[in-house]
Every structure is written in C-alpha cells, then in structure tokens.
Amino acid sequence: MSVICETERLVIRQFKLTDADFIIELLNQESFIRFIGDKQVRSVSDAEYYLNNGPIASYTQYGLDLT
Numbered sequence: 001m002s003v004i005c006e007t008e009r010l011v012i013r014q015f016k017l018t019d020a021d022f023i024i025e026l027l028n029q030e031s032f033i034r035f036i037g038d039k040q041v042r043s044v045s046d047a048e049y050y051l052n053n054g055p056i057a058s059y060t061q062y063g064l065d066l067t
Contacts, residue, residue, distance in 0.1 A: 002059075015055045020047035 005012040015023075026032060027041045027050070041050050058064065
C-alpha cells in the first residue's frame with residue numbers, strides 16, 4: 001500500500017483494485033453524477049476497469065493521480 005499521508009485519524013493512500021466496491025458506491029452517488037458526471041460504473045468489473053485505466057494507470061505513468 002502506497003501511503004500518501006497519514007495522521008492519527010486519517011490515512012490517504014493510492015487506490016487498489018480491492019477498492020472496487022467503494023468506487024461503485026462513490027461514482028453512483030447522485031451528487032457525484034450531478035457535479036462530476038456519470039462514469040457508467042455499475043459493476044465490479046466496470047470499477048476495476050475504471051481503476052486500472054484511471055488512477056492506477058496515472059500512478060504508473062506519472063507517479064500521481066489527477067483522475
């Protein structure tokens with residue numbers, strides 16, 4: 001796990017494929033869709049694809065994530 005920042009009460013880390021369920025929940029919130037857009041992520045395989053081709057690809061290519 002690549003930790004970016006850690007305090008007593010908070011850990012900010014890079015996404016992993018095991019975060020797929022969280023991504024589905026996050027990307028399908030009404031407020032996310034309204035203000036950011038519908039990413040069409042509805043299943044675990046959609047979420048894994050989104051992670052692999054978004055944040056995880058960005059970590060690999062640029063060393064950071066702007067997705």
